[in-house]
Amino acid sequence: MNAYALPTCFVRFGLFPVVLAMAFSACLLADSSGFRESIDGYPCGYTCKTPRPGDEIFLVSTRCLPGGCGWELPVDQIQVSQYLPGEGWVSIDWETFTQMPSPGGLTSIYVHGNWMSTYWAERRGWEMYHEVTRNLAMDQKVRHVMWSWPTQEEPKPLKTVRRHAVRADDDAYYLASYLMSIPAEEQVSISAFSLGARVTMGACHLMAGGSLRGRALPEHENNLHGYRVALFSAGITSSAIYPSGRNGQALDVVDRMYSAFNSADKVLRFYKMATQRKGDQAAGYVGFSLTYDQRDKVEQVNAANVLGKEHSWDNVVCAYCLMARARDYLQWKEV
Numbered sequence: 001m002n003a004y005a006l007p008t009c010f011v012r013f014g015l016f017p018v019v020l021a022m023a024f025s026a027c028l029l030a031d032s033s034g035f036r037e038s039i040d041g042y043p044c045g046y047t048c049k050t051p052r053p054g055d056e057i058f059l060v061s062t063r064c065l066p067g068g069c070g071w072e073l074p075v076d077q078i079q080v081s082q083y084l085p086g087e088g089w090v091s092i093d094w095e096t097f098t099q100m101p102s103p104g105g106l107t108s109i110y111v112h113g114n115w116m117s118t119y120w121a122e123r124r125g126w127e128m129y130h131e132v133t134r135n136l137a138m139d140q141k142v143r144h145v146m147w148s149w150p151t152q153e154e155p156k157p158l159k160t161v162r163r164h165a166v167r168a169d170d171d172a173y174y175l176a177s178y179l180m181s182i183p184a185e186e187q188v189s190i191s192a193f194s195l196g197a198r199v200t201m202g203a204c205h206l207m208a209g210g211s212l213r214g215r216a217l218p219e220h221e222n223n224l225h226g227y228r229v230a231l232f233s234a235g236i237t238s239s240a241i242y243p244s245g246r247n248g249q250a251l252d253v254v255d256r257m258y259s260a261f262n263s264a265d266k267v268l269r270f271y272k273m274a275t276q277r278k279g280d281q282a283a284g285y286v287g288f289s290l291t292y293d294q295r296d297k298v299e300q301v302n303a304a305n306v307l308g309k310e311h312s313w314d315n316v317v318c319a320y321c322l323m324a325r326a327r328d329y330l331q332w333k334e335v
Contacts, residue, residue, distance in 0.1 A: 044318040047126050049083065052133055054103055054141040057083040059122055060178065061148040067170030071215060075177040098181035104141030106187045108132045108330060111147045111175070113194030113235065113313065114164055121148040124313060128191055131323050132330050140331075147175060149199065161274050165235075168195055169213050172202025179207055179227075180220045189228040189330040193313050194284065197234035201247045204229070208249035226255030230326040232316045233262055233307070234284035237275065242289045257298045258329045260322050261287045264304035267311035299335070301325075 051057050061079040080097040081089040110128040112121045125146025133142055149171040154160045182188060192200040204227060206217050240247045251257070261284045262268070271282035287300045306319045316322060328335050 044320075047123050048130075049126060051083065051085065051129070051144075052138065052142075055133070056103055056141075056143045057129065057146075058097065058143070059083070059089065059125065059146045059148060060097075061118065062171055062174045063118065063148060063150040063152075065174070067167045073170065073173055073177075073215075075174060078174060078178075098178070101183075102141075102143040102186060104143075105185070106140060106332065107143045107145065107182060107189070109145045109147055109175075109188070109190045111149070111190065111192040111196035111199050112151070113192075113196050113233075114151045114161060115153040116148075117152050118148055122146060124193075127317050131317060132189070132191070132327065134323075134327065136327075136331055145178075147171075147196075147199070149174075151195065158273065162276070164195060165198065165274060166213075168198040169202050171199045172206060172212055173215050173217075175199055175203035176206040176217055179203060179223070180217060182223070184221045184224045186223070187225055187228075187332050188223060189230070189332065191230040191232075191326065191330060192234070193232045193316060194311065195235040197231045197283070198236040198240075200229060200231065201236055201241055201250045204250035204253050205241075205247035208252035210247070210249040212246070222253055226253055228329045228332060229254055229257040230329050231257070231259045232284075232313075232322070232326075233265060233268065233311055234259060234282065234288075235268065235271070236283050237271075238281045238283040238286050239289045240283065241294070243291060243294075245289075251294055251297055254297060256329055256335050258326055258335075259283065259288060259298060259300045260303045260307075260316070260319075260326070261285060261300060262304050262307045262311075263302050264307070264309045265311050266309045299325075 059081045064079065065074055065077055067073070076094050078094050079091070080094055081091050084090050108129070110125050112124050116124065129144040132144065136142070150167060151164050179188065190200050202212050206212055207222060237245070239245045241250045242248060263285060265285050268282040268285035271285060272278065272280040287302070288298060290298055303319065303322055306322060307315045
């Protein structure tokens with residue numbers, strides 16, 4: 001909604017802030033809804049369910065699992081499905097999944113943003129799989145994990161967004177529990193859009209020995225390589241991974257991170273409405289606050305000239321220059 005196009009009565013009677021909040025909350029931290037009507041035949045971001053020979057595709061869902069209070073969460077109840085060509089999705093149990101060796105020593109995880117149903121989480125997961133494997137040598141096999149967490153659209157959007165932000169911390173624990181199960185010698189890359197960045201960096205913080213909402217992981221072996229991370233329009237506080245931030249230990253387990261932010265994003269501009277903290281800004285809008293030492297690990301780019309004003313996953317996945325650079329990180333090339 002264009003604020004300048006609002007009827008004058010909204011301003012005259014003091015309703016402008018209310019209407020602005022409604023417009024903001026309707027799309028805050030959400031993937032582009034307009035894309036849903038035009039995605040078929042889209043020239044980029046392949047959605048066909050066709051994995052490369054030898055690759056493994058999994059859909060991991062926490063949608064039916066609880067969050068909220070409590071020290072431990074039922075990690076062993078996470079639902080897992082494997083895509084088998086000619087058969088479709090086949091359910092497997094958590095223990096089987098976490099004990100299966102990957103086909104090529106490279107695991108890619110994609111965490112979607114807000115207001116995604118199971119259907120759209122899967123579809124975006126396929127898009128990212130095809131982007132991650134674009135131009136990848138055929139002898140490099142990949143295990144690709146689509147992380148599906150409960151961010152479906154609901155009534156009272158602003159209240160829902162705030163609840164989903166809390167849930168992101170719960171899913172950070174679920175994701176960290178999965179990372180903990182991956183062999184230490186595996187190369188792991190994680191990509192995330194919007195609110196998925198909060199899940200991702202929260203999980204890294206937990207893996208580094210931090211705590212989040214009173215939870216911490218049991219003692220575990222960390223990945224020998226560290227994680228490669230690519231974030232797009234990150235729906236997380238700009239100070240989150242600063243040493244004194246809420247995810248201040250995250251970079252301790254990260255090898256290299258790429259973050260494409262957008263200073264023109266008309267949704268993340270009002271990020272403080274979701275966090276309810278005065279002056280709070282999104283890393284996806286202004287970039288991450290980093291120490292001098294942290295800058296050696298993090299590459300940030302302002303992609304406003306490419307992404308425009310929309311908070312849109314389809315704009316991201318179709319931005320060739322962003323995806324090409326992100327692949328350097330996600331495919332574990334030299335960066």
